Amino acid sequence: MKSLTEYLWFNTKTQRAYLNITPQIEELVKKSQIKEGLCLVNAMHITSSVFINDDEDGLHRDFDQWLEGLAPHQPISRYRHNLTGEDNADAHLKRQIMGREVTVAVTNGKLDFGPWEQIFYGEFDGLRKKRVLVKIIGE
Secondary structure (H helix, E strand, C coil): CEEEEEEEEECCCCCCEEEECHHHHHHHHHHHCCCEEEEEEEECCCCEEEEEECCCHHHHHHHHHHHHHHCCCCCHHHCHHHHHCCCCHHHHHHHHHHCCEEEEEEECCEECCCCCCEEEEEECCCCCCEEEEEEEEEC
16 A cells, blocks of 8 residues: 655635645645545644535635634634633634545545535634645555
8 A cells, every 4th residue: 555645834814714725635646646545634733624615705705604603703702712812712613613634535546526526724713834634545
């Protein structure tokens, strides 16, 4: 069995962002030379997310509005976590909802997606450097 481990780094210019990382993941699958296997993509920070969905701007704005309704950033005093001096409790909750990781089958050397599926990095406490693990295993 072969494997490839790589890290992608992100430093968004906004507090919240949704980045399509599918092209980077596809390049890593190609680099791995694996024809049949699995690709794990994992957010390595507790206030960011990796998820699969459609690459449609209106949907991303809907995610943002929906998440802000479930876990609004303000007032930061509403969250016990922020009593520690942090101001990002909402980002932890948003990450919990959107998920930590995705696993995609690799078939014939390509990510085996359903219609419209793409891989996204979701940032909920940006303006600083964070990483995503990509682990590809197979034959």
